[in-house]
Amino acid sequence: MTTTTVSPRALRRARRRQSFARSWASYRSQRTGVIGLVLLGAIVILALAAPILIDESALSVTRATGGRMAPPSAEYPLGTDETGRSILALTLWGSRLSLVIGLTATVVAIVIGTAVGVTSGHIGGWYGWIALRLSDWFMVLPSLVVAIALLAVLGRSMATTITVIALVSWPGTTRLVRAQTLTVQSRPYLERAKALGAGHWHQMTKHILPNVLPLVLASATLLVPSAILMESSLAWLGLGDPSVVSWGSILNRASENGAVSAHAWWYLLPPGLAILVVVLAFMMCGRALEAVFNPRLRGES
Amino acid sequence: MTLLEFKDLHVTYRGSRGRLPAVRGVDLRVDAGETLGIAGESGCGKSTLAMAVLRLLPKSAEVSGEILLDGEDLLKMGWGRLRAVRWTGASIVFQGAMHSLNAVQRIGRQIAEPILVHEAKTTPAAAAKRAEALLERVGLPPSRARSFPHELSGGQRQRVMIAMALACDPDLIIADEATTALDVMVQAQVLRLISDLVTERGVGLVMISHDLSVLSAVCDRAAVMYAGRIVEEGPAHEVFAHARHPYSAALGAAFPVIGDPAARMNPGGLAGDPPDPARLPQGCSFRPRCAVAVERCGAESPELLEVGSARVSACFVAQEGMPVVL
Amino acid sequence: MSSEEKTLTARGLRVEFGLPGGRVARAVDGVDLDVAPGEIVALAGESGCGKTTLARTLLGLERATGGTVAFDGVPLRYSTRALKAYRRQVQLVLQDPTGALNPRHTVYDAVAEGLRIHGISEDEPGRVAEALSRAGLRPPEQFFLAYPHELSGGQRQRVVIAGALVLRPSLLVADEPVASLDASVRGEILSLLLRLKEEQGLGALVITHDLGLAWSIADRIAIMYLGRIVEQGPVEQVLTAPRHPYTRALVSVLPRFSEAQSPVAEPIVLAGELPDASKIPGGCRFRPRCQEVASGNAAAVLHQCTGEDLKILGPEAEPHLVACHLDRSLHGDARMAV
Numbered sequence: 030m031t032t033t034t035v036s037p038r039a040l041r042r043a044r045r046r047q048s049f050a051r052s053w054a055s056y057r058s059q060r061t062g063v064i065g066l067v068l069l070g071a072i073v074i075l076a077l078a079a080p081i082l083i084d085e086s087a088l089s090v091t092r093a094t095g096g097r098m099a100p101p102s103a104e105y106p107l108g109t110d111e112t113g114r115s116i117l118a119l120t121l122w123g124s125r126l127s128l129v130i131g132l133t134a135t136v137v138a139i140v141i142g143t144a145v146g147v148t149s150g151h152i153g154g155w156y157g158w159i160a161l162r163l164s165d166w167f168m169v170l171p172s173l174v175v176a177i178a179l180l181a182v183l184g185r186s187m188a189t190t191i192t193v194i195a196l197v198s199w200p201g202t203t204r205l206v207r208a209q210t211l212t213v214q215s216r217p218y219l220e221r222a223k224a225l226g227a228g229h230w231h232q233m234t235k236h237i238l239p240n241v242l243p244l245v246l247a248s249a250t251l252l253v254p255s256a257i258l259m260e261s262s263l264a265w266l267g268l269g270d271p272s273v274v275s276w277g278s279i280l281n282r283a284s285e286n287g288a289v290s291a292h293a294w295w296y297l298l299p300p301g302l303a304i305l306v307v308v309l310a311f312m313m314c315g316r317a318l319e320a321v322f323n324p325r326l327r328g329e330s
Numbered sequence: 331m332t333l334l335e336f337k338d339l340h341v342t343y344r345g346s347r348g349r350l351p352a353v354r355g356v357d358l359r360v361d362a363g364e365t366l367g368i369a370g371e372s373g374c375g376k377s378t379l380a381m382a383v384l385r386l387l388p389k390s391a392e393v394s395g396e397i398l399l400d401g402e403d404l405l406k407m408g409w410g411r412l413r414a415v416r417w418t419g420a421s422i423v424f425q426g427a428m429h430s431l432n433a434v435q436r437i438g439r440q441i442a443e444p445i446l447v448h449e450a451k452t453t454p455a456a457a458a459k460r461a462e463a464l465l466e467r468v469g470l471p472p473s474r475a476r477s478f479p480h481e482l483s484g485g486q487r488q489r490v491m492i493a494m495a496l497a498c499d500p501d502l503i504i505a506d507e508a509t510t511a512l513d514v515m516v517q518a519q520v521l522r523l524i525s526d527l528v529t530e531r532g533v534g535l536v537m538i539s540h541d542l543s544v545l546s547a548v549c550d551r552a553a554v555m556y557a558g559r560i561v562e563e564g565p566a567h568e569v570f571a572h573a574r575h576p577y578s579a580a581l582g583a584a585f586p587v588i589g590d591p592a593a594r595m596n597p598g599g600l601a602g603d604p605p606d607p608a609r610l611p612q613g614c615s616f617r618p619r620c621a622v623a624v625e626r627c628g629a630e631s632p633e634l635l636e637v638g639s640a641r642v643s644a645c646f647v648a649q650e651g652m653p654v655v656l
Numbered sequence: 657m658s659s660e661e662k663t664l665t666a667r668g669l670r671v672e673f674g675l676p677g678g679r680v681a682r683a684v685d686g687v688d689l690d691v692a693p694g695e696i697v698a699l700a701g702e703s704g705c706g707k708t709t710l711a712r713t714l715l716g717l718e719r720a721t722g723g724t725v726a727f728d729g730v731p732l733r734y735s736t737r738a739l740k741a742y743r744r745q746v747q748l749v750l751q752d753p754t755g756a757l758n759p760r761h762t763v764y765d766a767v768a769e770g771l772r773i774h775g776i777s778e779d780e781p782g783r784v785a786e787a788l789s790r791a792g793l794r795p796p797e798q799f800f801l802a803y804p805h806e807l808s809g810g811q812r813q814r815v816v817i818a819g820a821l822v823l824r825p826s827l828l829v830a831d832e833p834v835a836s837l838d839a840s841v842r843g844e845i846l847s848l849l850l851r852l853k854e855e856q857g858l859g860a861l862v863i864t865h866d867l868g869l870a871w872s873i874a875d876r877i878a879i880m881y882l883g884r885i886v887e888q889g890p891v892e893q894v895l896t897a898p899r900h901p902y903t904r905a906l907v908s909v910l911p912r913f914s915e916a917q918s919p920v921a922e923p924i925v926l927a928g929e930l931p932d933a934s935k936i937p938g939g940c941r942f943r944p945r946c947q948e949v950a951s952g953n954a955a956a957v958l959h960q961c962t963g964e965d966l967k968i969l970g971p972e973a974e975p976h977l978v979a980c981h982l983d984r985s986l987h988g989d990a991r992m993a994v
Contacts (some may be wrong), residue, residue: 040762040764040800040801041765044762044765044801045800047801047901105874112719119905171872216755217750217751217752217755217756218756218757218758218760220748220750220756221748221750221756221757221816221819222769223717224715224717224743224747224748225743225747225748225769225770225819225820225823226739226740226743226744226770226773226774227769227773228740231772231773235769236758239758239760240758240760299668299684360835367952371732371838371839371840372838465897476950483929484703485929486929501686506922513702513703513865514702514866514867514906514909514910515702515905515906515909515926515929516866516929517909518909518923518925519925519927525822531739540838540839541839542839543868543910543911544911546911547911570911577840580840580843581838581839581840583843584839584840584842584843585839585868585872585911586872587868587897587910587911587912588868588870588871588872588895588896588907588910588912589896589912589919590869592870593868593871593872594891594892595872595873596870596871597842597843597844597846597847597849597850597873597874598843598847598872599840599841599842599843599844599845599846599847600840600841603808603810603811603841604838604840605969619840
């Protein structure tokens with residue numbers, strides 16, 4: 030009988046530890062999720078370690094030492110591009126930008142999407158109606174056309190790319206979050222909270238958000254690869270920031286410089302495979318997370 | 331004539347927590363035209379018993395013992411024979427009528443379906459006619475055959491379920507909490523309908539409920555189950571009004587009789603929860619919640635023994651002839 | 657009774673909902689009701705009779721379209737601040753304890769929620785522990801870290817009750833508090849409500865479709881039919897000597913030990929079901945299903961039954977009140993004590 034002195038904060042921490050351990054155990058039991066996580070970890074480490082592994086000077090066109098579109102050799106394991114730079118160096122450094130853009134755009138989209146989704150689902154009324162129509166409108170806009178139009182107006186830069194991707198990605202999250210909010214909304218515990226005197230803020234932050242967040246997290250991991258793909262598409266179309274190297278921009282230069290007709294597979298394959306692997310890794314993690322947080326997908330019980 | 335007989339039935343579920351015994355040696359008999367009530371709380375094994383009759387248990391269930399329907403062991407039947415027995419031999423009315431009915435099919439077709447499946451010679455038109463007649467029999471206008479389940483009220487859906495159970499003229503009907511979700515008046519209507527059908531058609535009825543008072547109103551005999559075993563059996567009204575097992579007494583007191591001064595401002599109730607099937611207590615499984623337990627209850631598990639005319643109880647206290655309520 | 661302090665009162669309460677097609681459902685159609693601390697009032701009726709809407713309106717979760725709800729003599733106002741203050745006094749206990757608890761919150765958080773909403777931070781663990789033990793979960797500390805799914809149904813309902821008690825309300829509104837619980841657990845939860853009333857003077861309005869529950873714990877009972885209270889009075893009188901044909905029918909179909917013991921000899925099974933709240937019959941709303949009308953017993957007052965709406969029953973606790981033309985013609989004014 031000593032526990033009356035236990036502080037609520039310690040209790041909450043113990044509770045969080047418990048539920049985290051439970052989720053982790055459930056995640057670990059899924060092989061694809063573990064493989065995805067390992068892949069993702071490796072990619073992130075490589076991206077972070079890029080400056081240590083290969084000096085940034087390798088990206089400089091003027092200081093390039095290799096031959097023009099030379100096939101793989103001992104010195105350039107993945108060959109060189111049309112200016113004689115190492116494809117390996119480009120791909121490694123490109124991962125940094127692709128990941129940064131993918132993650133940032135996702136975070137922005139998720140924050141907007143969740144905020145709009147929770148408020149529109151919870152408050153409803155005319156506000157909910159307008160928010161829903163607005164997200165519908167953004168959803169049906171052809172994303173590449175919007176992207177091209179916006180980039181034409183705002184100019185090509187990393188910030189614009191992120192804005193564009195976030196702008197076309199948030200409605201999906203809004204839809205998901207709104208649907209989940211409406212489900213949670215009809216649960217008796219919200220009625221109980223209301224009867225206890227809870228206001229909108231309390232209901233949204235204490236009941237709806239915690240029940241929505243796991244799904245949001247899972248959907249975010251699925252949103253990152255699509256953001257990376259979109260960044261690559263934009264860069265490949267020549268709409269990316271021209272001053273930086275990303276996987277998309279490597280592919281863009283490759284196709285512009287006739288790598289296809291020159292059969293320079295080493296120019297196309299590494300960035301392409303890199304995109305594939307990252308997308309796959311995120312997808313695997315996302316699916317596993319979804320299964321952890323949405324027990325209905327786990328098959329039985 | 332014995333219609334249905336359980337002989338030393340055991341059902342064990344294999345799960346992540348090991349083997350969980352749900353039914354632990356049940357012997358029961360239902361005669362043709364007789365109504366038997368089985369009472370108990372959720373998890374006591376009463377629904378498992380019902381599902382076992384039609385072999386509807388999940389794959390993780392191990393069944394041993396015998397279930398004889400008209401002398402034929404259901405557990406040894408081949409699938410073809412079993413298919414014929416389902417509906418024509420015995421049929422079940424489940425609790426949640428909304429979930430048991432197909433939401434996108436008209437009521438009439440759903441009732442006609444088993445008729446068409448089990449009686450090869452019936453034409454669809456004749457089956458539809460029969461469906462309408464059945465609806466009329468359960469007190470619904472035949473025009474309801476064209477309705478969808480969501481267009482009916484809870485009581486009407488339960489009637490449809492009964493009509494479906496009657497479709498193939500079974501000898502035995504098992505009603506698993508068939509009236510639990512209904513309002514008092516609608517429940518009274520449905521119970522009256524069931525009673526009438528039993529008398530009229532001479533079918534055997536096994537009615538499963540957690541409400542002993544409902545069973546006492548409809549059934550001839552009642553068996554009370556606790557932790558996978560029958561703990562008391564006898565004439566339904568006697569079991570309800572003068573229980574000879576402390577658990578039956580508590581179950582009966584949960585739904586008090588209005589006008590009974592003993593129940594006024596005294597909701598009774600039973601402390602504690604039913605035992606975890608993975609960790610059954612030593613001796614009598616009811617002992618931890620029992621108010622009248624004696625020393626012997628902790629050591630030995632009581633057998634079901636005679637405690638009066640046509641009454642058996644698995645309670646040492648009752649077997650000694652002592653009162654089971656304080 | 658109504659002069660007493662901290663009484664929850666409803667006067668002429670009406671709640672209407674607009675339905676598609678311009679129809680209006682009159683879920684609550686004129687109700688007078690008092691609930692005082694230290695008494696348990698049962699509100700009984702079939703599903704669809706408006707009893708849950710009435711409860712939600714009394715809690716301020718639904719707005720009345722007519723009439724008033726007042727607590728301690730002060731009419732309920734719907735500003736956020738006024739509602740918040742009101743909710744410290746009148747608390748809700750829901751039917752399904754599994755749904756009423758957020759699966760991601762521990763017992764501690766579920767019970768402490770009320771305190772946090774009202775900004776009471778002083779000795780939070782102590783208050784939570786006290787509420788849990790008042791609700792019969794002892795020792796309370798043992799339950800702090802448990803999640804709802806780790807508890808039994810009865811324990812969950814105790815947690816819900818503890819969550820209501822933590823604000824030290826003077827009244828509870830319990831909507832079918834035991835309907836989803838196992839038979840043997842029902843009694844325990846009802847005993848808890850009874851004990852809270854006897855030891856701490858907590859009043860309760862218990863919404864139920866089960867008259868046996870009223871017999872077990874309630875002091876007073878109100879029978880509701882299609883948005884109106886048709887009979888009310890002390891439980892002993894209403895249930896052992898029911899006067900409204902509807903109440904008589906309800907009582908008659910309940911199980912009994914022997915025929916002689918029931919106040920209504922023959923079971924009266926009413927045909928049909930409760931009509932839609934958007935199609936309330938004119939005159940006496942029970943007339944289309946009334947067994948007295950069907951049998952011709954009410955022939956003398958039939959013109960009233962078909963044409964004259966009945967007066968709303970008063971909230972007075974003592975006399976046994978009945979809203980029936982036939983009963984009036986037999987017993988004089990309905991307000992007369994039996």
